[in-house]
Amino acid sequence: MIFNHVCRCLLCGQTQRSPVCPLCLAMLARLDGPLCRCGLPHPAGDPGNPLPAPLCGRCLKRPPSFTVSQAPLHYRFPLDHLIRRYKYRGDLVAERGIEKLLADTPCPWPEMDALCPLPAHWYRRWWRGFDQSQRLTDRLATLWKIPCLPALRRRQSTPMQQGLSRSQRQRNLRGAFACTRPVSGLRLILVDDVMTTGSSARAASDCLLRQGAAEVRVWTLARTPER
Ligand SMILES: [Zn+2]
Ligand SMILES: [Zn+2]
Numbered sequence: 001m002i003f004n005h006v007c008r009c010l011l012c013g014q015t016q017r018s019p020v021c022p023l024c025l026a027m028l029a030r031l032d033g034p035l036c037r038c039g040l041p042h043p044a045g046d047p048g049n050p051l052p053a054p055l056c057g058r059c060l061k062r063p064p065s066f067t068v069s070q071a072p073l074h075y076r077f078p079l080d081h082l083i084r085r086y087k088y089r090g091d092l093v094a095e096r097g098i099e100k101l102l103a104d105t106p107c108p109w110p111e112m113d114a115l116c117p118l119p120a121h122w123y124r125r126w127w128r129g130f131d132q133s134q135r136l137t138d139r140l141a142t143l144w145k146i147p148c149l150p151a152l153r154r155r156q157s158t159p160m161q162q163g164l165s166r167s168q169r170q171r172n173l174r175g176a177f178a179c180t181r182p183v184s185g186l187r188l189i190l191v192d193d194v195m196t197t198g199s200s201a202r203a204a205s206d207c208l209l210r211q212g213a214a215e216v217r218v219w220t221l222a223r224t225p226e227r
């Protein structure tokens with residue numbers, strides 16, 4: 001294997017044996033403690049994570065259709081560098097770094113039936129030549145021993161989300177996903193690399209539940225802290 005040889009840490013550049021050195025791994029900000037259903041810290045939540053998760057002020061106004069969302073890490077330095085490098089440059093060394101993080105992450109819900117990748121926008125997939133959430137889900141399926149069920153397709157007409165406000169994003173995403181596999185009665189974990197506003201996860205979850213899925217939970221590698 002290539003990483004038995006000496007290489008440089010993707011984050012600090014230090015010479016060592018794995019794509020992310022132990023010091024940088026320890027520096028990554030972990031998201032522990034009670035969470036709202038949207039995946040952000042919730043002071044009144046129960047650290048035992050009861051389901052459905054409690055709701056913050058924003059979620060109370062419009063509760064997500066998924067029962068819980070969880071991300072082990074904060075999307076901030078140095079993790080954001082690693083994910084961007086992977087996502088926008090299709091960097092396979094960065095992918096090794098991400099796989100190393102995944103290897104340390106146990107499945108929070110082993111009782112679920114299948115993992116469903118949240119598909120990337122078609123334009124991004126075409127531009128980058130791969131779909132990072134599909135790759136992430138395949139990796140997790142092996143690690144967590146839960147089958148991967150790619151049940152969602154993104155409709156080609158949805159415009160890009162970047163730079164839009166929360167309400168614009170939500171409007172934009174209505175009908176953005178189509179379900180392409182039978183999901184009736186299944187308990188699914190939606191998987192993506194980063195959750196930012198949660199609008200895509202909400203729309204994808206709505207679509208799966210409309211098609212008869214019994215429950216949807218959301219897992220992302222990282223969560224953007226609230227701005
Ligand atoms: Zn390092
Ligand atoms: Zn919330």
